[in-house]
Amino acid sequence: MNASVPGTPANARRGIPLVDGVEKVTGKARYTADLDRTGALVGRIYRSPVNHAEILRLDVSRARALPGVIAVVTGDDCPHPYGVLPVAMNEYPMARDRIRYRGEPIAAVAAVDAETAEQALALIALEVRELPAYFASDEARASDAVLLHENKEGNLERAVHHAFGDIDAGFAEADLVREVSIDCAEVNHAQIEPHAALAEFDPLTGRLTMQSVSQVGYYLHLMLARCLEMDESRIRMIKPFIGGGFGARVEALNFEVITALLARVAEAKVYTELTREECFLTHRARPQTTTKLKLGMAKDGRLTACECEVIQRGGAYAGYGIVTILYAGALLQGLYRLPAVKYDGYRVYTNLPPCGAMRGHGAVNVRHTFEVLLDRMARELGLDPFDVRRANLLEAPTRTLNDLMINSYGLGECLEWVEKASGWRERRGKLAPGKGLGMACSHYVSGAAKPVHWTGEPHAVINVKLDWDGVVTVLTGAPEIGQGSSTMAVIAVAETLDIPPDWLRVICGDSEVTPKDNGAYSSRITFMVGNAAIDAARKLKGILVDAAARKLQASPDDVECAKGSFRNARSPEQVLPFIDVVREALVNEGTITVKGTFTCPPEAQGGKHRGGAVGSTMGFSYAAQVVEASIDEVTGEVTVDKVWVALDCGHAINPLAVEGQIEGSVWMGMGQALSEETRYLDGLPAHASLLEYRVPTSNESPPVDVHIVETNDPNGPFGAKEASEGALASAMPALVAAIADATGIDLDQLPVTPDRMMDALIERRRRARREATRKVAP
Amino acid sequence: MSSQPPPRKQIVRMRVNGRWREDAVADHALLVDYLRETAGLTGTKTGCDGGECGACAVLVDGVAVPSCITLAARCDGHSVETIEGMAQGGRLHRLQKAFHEQLGAQCGFCTPGMIMAAEALLRKNPKPTEAEIRSALSGNLCRCTGYVKIVKAVQIAAEAGS
Structure with missing residues (x-):
């Protein structure tokens, strides 16, 4: 049953199903919508019908007077701006004075039922003075544009200017210098x-209990305390089952704060569920990005210099924006050897729903652009796409120019596997017409080495409890959101104690029971919580070995602990079952609880330059993939036929879950490349449903062959690094390269919807005709 | 307390997971709300604003339907099966077992609807091809798996037989 035997390669191990999997396949898993709502009021949000305006008058008196309405709240109920970054809190749960995007919450009601709540919303009167609204970065940056936020000149949330190495010398040394500008749609x-969210306020005790879909219970806890002016100790956060995150829930969201405000005013339990349209309005995802990139390359494919400008259309509020624009620059590095890098990033405020963090945070659109240009330059120099990557590999251990630490690096092995598995050398250029092969690489951090809220605490804390019944209970605040983090923690403890995972239980995400955890973001959990779990398990093992030694009348050094029993190495016939050792350990002690911690050392926390902490991590994952695609020249439809992907995750603690993460991330990147795109018509979301926002269905999704590369990172838990984000960013450029291989068309815009592909095919035909005419002409 | 009189209701008799029930149901009540709120079967999920994601799929007379755009009253006299009725005799259904063991469920939110859609397929077509599986599940969105392990789980369940 060992999921993680060191020394056995991941691809020969299977791993174990999720510890909470049976609940999920039987329908017993309780998500927020499935919680006991007996007596709960229904919360509904009144949202702005305009894009940008001053509020002249907001009248909720008729809503408040409606029978069945128990509470109405507005911006007046919360004068405290909030936000995930302490340096950029500029959002209110409900607009005060100023509205900055259509759909922004303005007021909310709690009523006895949904019909009454909706009727109450219709009775709210709003008078505004409209202001010019901006839906594109260049409009918002125009010199005469009205500022969305005071003292944010040019509607810039943050401009980043970084330069490392001698950029001029780098370009001077190049044999080929090329530029590209690529546009990636918002997703x-x-x-x-x-x-x-389900919030319950008890007026007798003054306590608030909050259950919601959050990936970051701790950050939400902080923001609820701030917005409700409550002492943190009066708030309890409980995490139900969570139906996916991908970054949607990595900051406190307005509806969560609003539900808590309603519960306090109503002195009751309030349940708010957003429609799918409202989920799109809440947004916080990957911004529309224009990336201008210039690379210098020597004849042999070596990169000599990189100059990059990124403009992100950030939406109306800060959210994670500063981090996103910093990531975009920082993660230019860490994948290949780059002697000189210049980066200019601009995060722009616009009158659209606020963007935030999404799987591959900040790195994805820039990586897409980089890989696309790399491929085109390789073609121009007559180099194979694999060879041009190989000409730029790093050697671990090393530090990048921007002081990112690289301790393990398996990109070379990833390249080798996908090249072979896909039959690249034999098949490329020999496929049927309309078919092509493309490849690309990517990487991602295993947790931000500097947390958003710096408190001086360890980066991760975990408790492990052992009781008289022999059950080992892992207590973790790390939010299990489907990625398998609870299973990872169970395996880490079970492997260390050498007991079957089935002997363990895990309790996850209850602020009154489990230790604080920063949350499920930046792929931090396996690396940080995994290390903390091993630390706790080692301490517990020490206690058990001492107890076994006492009972065996042996020296602890002679006690061996294996497969759930303990024995004396000097007289191997003396064997004690686990439960006997547990009971010995509890004598005079009682129930045992040990704590494990993990802290990223200062040298892992990035460079000293402004914003240098963003991108810093203890370990990068590395990925390479090959995409085979077909292009229908009649309909413009692009089909991904097959993907081969290899990921260096250091060590796969649970190979089954690692495979699942790689498959899911590759597929999510493919969706962004093929069909996913939010669109706004004068600020009105045009794709705010799962019908218009085109997530690929099973019909449009390819088989994915996965290979796990294990480089055994020196600092990772059992050598592990992250596995769920690193492979995403290479999916898009690999597909665009496959399209170029099939059609000779270079696409500079994502997603490659059939209409965009068709336009490009028609343009190619016209060009061919023009050239033919020119040749014929005398 | 409410501002409006309660909506008109009619008595609906429905066989849910093999047992007949009789409930007063509002004319406009959706099957998904009836199952979740009246019958207490919260395994069936809602993921969209109507008929887009498949998370609410249940079987009505053996056919997979989106319960979020089906009126409960229309199911009067019919047999409805949900995820809660799948495990029998203390054992997981072959699809549940395969989804669990093959990691066909990550966050698990689409899983009940996905399993019900797969069950409808296997009853009609016990040995489906990969293309038939993909086509039968194309009304059920999953955001975690890329469908790779879902397709595999259905293949393994099909091989296991009923």
Whole structure:
């Protein structure tokens, strides 16, 4: 049953199903919408019908007077701006004075039932003075544009200017210098579970209990305390089952704060569930991005210099924006050897729903652009796409120019596997007409080495409890959201103690029971919580070995612990079952609880330059993939036929879950490349449903062959690094390269919808005709 | 307390997971709300604003339907099966077992609807091809798996037989 035997390669191990899997396949898993709502009021949100305006008058008196309405709240109920970054809190749960996007919450009601709540919303009167609204970065940056936020000149949330190495010398040394400008549409997480929150305020005790879909219970806890002016100790956060996140829920969201405000005013339990349309309005996903990139390359494919400008259309509020624009620059590095890098990033405020973090946070659109240009330059120099990557590999251990630490690096092995598995050398250029092969690489951090809220605490804390019944209970605040983090923690403890995972239980995400955890973001959990779990398990093992030694009348050094029993190495016939050792350990002690911690050392926390902490991590995952695609020249439809992907995750603690993460991330990147795109018509979301926002169905999704590369990172838990984000960003450029291989068409815009593909095919035909005419002409 | 009189209701008799029930149901009540709120079967999920994601799929007379755009009253006299009725005799149904063991469920939110859609397929077509599986599940969105392990789970369940 060992999921993670060191020394056995991941691809020969299977791993174990999720510890909470049976609940999921039987329908017993309780998500927020499934919680006991006996007596709960229904919360509904009144949203702005305009894009940008001053509020002249907001009248909720008629709503308040409607029988069945128990509470109405507005911006007046919360004068505290909130936000995930302490340096950029500029959002209110409900607009005060100023509205900045259509769909922004303005007021909310709690009523005895949904019909009454909706009727109450219709009775709210709003008078505004409309202001010019901006739906594109260049409009918002125009010199005469009205500012969305005071003291944010040019509607810039943050401009980043970084330069490392000698950029001029780098370009001077190049044999080929090329530039590209690529536009990636805004996309959305579209996790299948809609947003929901259940808040209960007890006026007798003054305590608030909050259950919601959050990936970051701790950050939400902080923001609820701030917005409700409550002492943190009066708030309890409980995490139900969560139906996916992908970054949608990595900051406190307005509907969560609103539900808590309603519960306090109503002195009751309030349940708010957002429609799918409202989930799109809540947004917080990957921004529309224009990336201008210039690379210098030597004849042999070596990169000599990189100059990059990124403009992100950030939406109306800060959210994670500063981090996103910093990530975009920082993660230019860490994948290949780059002697000189210049980066200019601009995060722009616009009158659209606020963007935030989404799987591959900040790195994805820039990586897409980089890989696309790399491929085109390789073609121009007559180099194979694999060879041009190989000419730029790093050697671990090393540090990048921007001081990112690289301790393990398996990109070379990833390249080798996908090249072979896909039959690249034999098949490329020999496929049927309309078919092509493309490849690309990507990487991602295993947790931000500097947390958003710096408190001086360890980066991760976990408790492990052992009781008289022999059950080992893992207590973790790390939010299990479907990625398998609870299973990972169970395996880490079970492997260390060498007991079957089945002997363990896990309790996850209850602020009154489990230790604080920063949350499920930046792929931090396996690396940080995994290390903390091993630390706790080692301490517990020490206690058990001492107890076994006492009972065996042996020296602890002679006690061996294996497969759930303990024995004396000097007299191997002396064997004690686990439960006997547990009971010995509890004598005079009682129930045992041990704590494990993990802290990223200062040298892992990035460079000293401004924003240098973003991108810093203890370990990068590395991925390479090959995409085979078909292009229908009649309909413009692009089909991904097959994907081969290899990921260096250091060590796969649970190979089954690692495979699942790789498959899911590759597929999500493919969706962004093929069909996913939010669109707004004068600020009105045009794709705010799962019908218009085109997530690929099973019919449009390819088989994915996965290979796990294990480089055994020196700092990772059992050598592990992250596995769920690293492979996403290479999916898009690999597909665009496959299209170029099939058609000779270079696409500079994502997604490659059939109409965009068709336009490009028609343009190619016209050009061919023009050239033919020119040749014929005398 | 409410501002409006309660909606008109009619008595609906429905066989849910093999047992007949009789409930007063509002004319406009959706099957998904009836199952979740009246029958207490919260395994069936809602993921969209109507008929887009498949998370609410249940079987009505053996056919997979989106319960979020089906009126409960229309199911009067019919047999409805949900995820809660799948495990029998203390054992997981072959699809549940395969989804669990093959990691066909990650976050699990689409899983009940996915399993019900797969069950409808296997009853009609016990040995489906990969293309038939993909086509039968194309009304059920999953955001975690890329469908790779879902398709595999259905294949393994099909091989296991009924």
